[in-house]
Amino acid sequence: MSLLLLCVVSTILSGDVYDIDTKDPLQAHVLIVETDQIHLCNPQGTFAIPDLPLHTYGLIISHIGYKDETLTVVIQQPDTIKIQVGLSSTPIDVEQVETKAERIVAPGKRTFTKEEMEVIPGAEKDVFRAIQMIPGVSAASDYLGLFYVRGGELYENKVLFDHVEILSPYHYFGIGSAFNVDLIEDFEFHIGTVPVRYGDAVSSVLLVNSRQADTRQNGVVSIDPIEANFFCSKPLTKNLSVALSAKRNYLDVLLRELGIVEGVLLPYFFDLQAKVSIGTKYGNFSLNGLHSKEGTDIQASFAEETVELQMNGVSNTFWLDYDINASEQLSLQTYVFYSNMDRYLHGEVPTGTGSSETATEEYDVQKYGTYLHMEYSPGFVTLTIGGGIGRYELMHTGPRIEDIFYKIGSINYSLEGDTSDYYSFLYATQRFSILDLLNCEVGERIDWLPAIKDPVFSPRIKLVHKKRPNLFFAYGHHYQTPPLEYQVQEYEPLKAKSLNIGVEHLIIPGLLGKIEYYKKEYENLIRGYPTDLFFNDGTGTASGIEFSLRKYRVGRLYGMISYAYSLSKRTSPYDSTVVTSDVHRPHILNAFLGNRLPAGFEVGIKLQVSSGLAYRPVIGREGHDQWMPIYSPTKERLPYYQRIDVHVEKEFSLWGMQGELYVTLLNITNHKNIQGYLYNGDYTLRKAIYQLPRMPLVGIRIKF
Known part of the structure; x- marks a missing residue:
């Protein structure tokens, strides 16, 4: 028609x-x-x-x-x-095209839908593992979903769920995400020059968007060797609906019973999330809650010595958001939220003299506040204005848990952080066209960060050529509160100046190519680890070029291939020299190809090849009653990382319900990727810690 x-x-x-x-x-x-x-x-x-x-x-x-x-x-x-x-509805044809794509030109933004996350081999329906397919993003371990962006640190990323910050988005050491994929609509990943709406992050911002209210009852039950999931959404009235999800992992139990791994950090976790949606003639209310709990007790033996680790933690986030469509030109969003995180960790390591050394870390964080976001589009320009206020409270005692388990230096020190302060922010953006050639976005953000004396100003600009191929330019300043558990004389905000230049071209509908060059300069980084004396004056640089070709889920074939080459250096934690970042991988190649076949089959294969992580080998030891390592003055790299995963799933009908049966084979070549080295108490012996071996995973999803 x-x-x-x-x-x-x-x-x-x-x-x-x-x-x-x-x-x-x-x-x-x-x-x-x-x-x-x-x-x-x-x-x-x-x-x-x-x-x-x-x-x-x-x-x-x-x-x-x-x-x-x-x-x-x-x-x-x-x-x-x-x-x-x-x-008008029509019977579904298996040949019908399904298209899902992000806006064609959005510098520094990547978008994945729930359906795309579910079919990436090895992602296992985890948002944090899915984004590791994005150029410039890497992980330190197969076991962990923790991600590092362009050589940045983990704490330099911010994770939001429906625009509300989640203090503990992944469970200890990143073994799993706190989010149930069935409650997710899609996610946006912002790197480079981030929109001014998002602050307090110098590496990246991950925004996870939840499903909106459903007009019909539906649900999903799934189980695989990693975790079990439940999701249900039900409309109670025309304007009221509820959604509930829960999941629990048990990979720790499975791997130990099979004897595949021993003493690896795989804590259990349990997540419960609920959403109540209320529609009114004035707008839409949403009441949300996320509760997470985790814990474990681990003993790892090496050379007749034992490392023990106990972990327990609870986190909660509650928020109310209200979306108001005041007119066709004006929309408002308001948020009120409360988050808290409590964790207790206790470790015991041998000293090499027949005795052991213990340490305990306690961590308690609370953050609450409110903010408003407004967008006004009179026709020739789009104006965005927002602001918020809240309070941040932190209490930390003991050394960092990484010191306890990996024994990087002495654990006989304590980071006594105790901070309680207000924060606030304002931002404004103006989007308009210039001579029908450029889309221009100019913004400014002002932050009053906790524990920081003076306000910080973050100007940002983006220019996009409207004709294909689309050239783009972006530049901006970003600030972030430093980790407040580190004790410094006077805190200064972490700062990053970001430059992004590139070209994006829609080769044919559904096939998008992109080349991007970026450069970042960092100031006020934390250095001084692993002693009890820290400085807030470190510097760093990150630059690189990224190539990507993405085929959206249009037709049967879809996938993505990308290559990133980068350089990343930061002030050494031990002195004032500039060294390669530990989490930086100079070369990263990712490739993923999926195919939707007849009879309800879908297959996918993923390849990941990257440089090994940088590390300082132990070249000697010193001390008597307690041995201390002597590290090499220069860093070396672990061997190259490579892994191939395969995923096959089949749709089926059972008793009037739809479902999917899927099989994933991780590390199909059984390549021995080295995660790092573990030393005994007197640093005379070391052994390699390997990442995931070849491992099959079988799962089933039932939709009702």
Whole structure:
């Protein structure tokens, strides 16, 4: 069906897409034929396309299981319109195209949907493992979902769920995510020059978006050797719905019973998350809660000596958000939240003299506050304004747990952090077009960070060429509160100046190529580890070039291939020299290919090859009653890391319910990747700690 709309339209075109029979909203795809841009409606079926120049456009509205709708829109002069599009259902054809894509040009932003996360081999439906396919992102271990971005530290990343910070998003040492994938709609990963809406992070911001209210009851039960998951969503009334998810892992028990690994940090965890959605004529309320609990008791033996570790922790996050669509031009979002995290860790390590040394770390953090986000689009420009205020409280005693287990230096010191302070921030962004050639975004952010005396100002700018291929430029300043468990005379905010230049080209619909050069300069980094004397004056640099080619889930074949070359150096924790960052990998190659086959089969294969991590080998020892290592003045690298994973899944029907049976084979070549080295108490012996061996995983998902 084809319609012609002759409208007095602005540079903003918005609309609602719905089922023409039931009137239920549809999360459809809107394709602009002339520009090949694909826009995804939100779960309420709404889309908005800003900054359209005067022109005639063809739109194709599509959704799997529905007939496509074709519209012609004529833009004659600046204004704003909103269209209504109803789609008629049709039987699903296995040949039908399903498209899911992010906005074509968004410098530094990567987006993955829930469906894409589920089919990446080795990701195991974990958001933190899925983002390791993104150029410039790496992990220190197969066992851990902890991620490092372009040579940055772990604490330089911020994780948000529905725009609310999660203090403990991954369980101890990153063995698993706190988020149930069935409650996730998609995630946005911002690196480089981050939008001014997000602050207090100098490496990256990960935004996880939850599913919106469902109009029909549905649920998922899944189980595999790593964890068991439950999710259920049910509308109670027309304007009230609830969603509940729970998961529990048991990989620690499985691996020990099979004798595959011994003494590896694999704590158990349990997560419970709930969401209540309330729709009103003034807007949509959402009440949310996330509760996580974890713990373990580990004994690892080496050379007749034993390392013991006990861990227990609880974290909670509760928040209320209220979305208000005041008009077609004005939208408001308000948030009120409370988060806390408590953890207790106790370690015992041998000293090499027949005795042992113990240490205990206690960590208690609370953060609460409120903030407002407003977006106004009068037609020729889009204005974004926001701000918030809250309080941050931290209490920390004991050494860092990494010292306890990996025995990096003495553990006879304590980081006595005790901070309680208010924080606040303001930001504003203006987006507009220049001569129908450039999309320009200019923003400024002001932060009053906890424990920092003076406010910090973060200007940021992005320029995108509107014609293909799309050239882009981005530059900005980013600030972050330093880890307050480190004691320094006067805290200074971590600072990063970020530059990004690149080109992005939609080769054909659904196939996106990208080349990006980046450079970052760091100031006020923490150094002084592992003693009780720390300094807040470290510096660093990170630069590199990244290539990626991504085939979205359009048709049967989809996937991604990327290569990143980078250099990253930081002030040594031991002195003032500049050395290679420990978590930096100069070369990272990722490749993933998936294929949707007939009869409900879907297969995927993933390849990862990267440089080994940098480390300082022990070249001697000193001391008497307690031995201390003497490290090499220069760093070496572990051998190259390489791993191939394969994933196969099959859809099926059982007693009127739909389901999926899947098999994943991790490290199919059984390559022995070295994670690091463990020394005995007197540093006379060491052994290699290997990462995951070849390992099959079988799982099942039942949808109801």
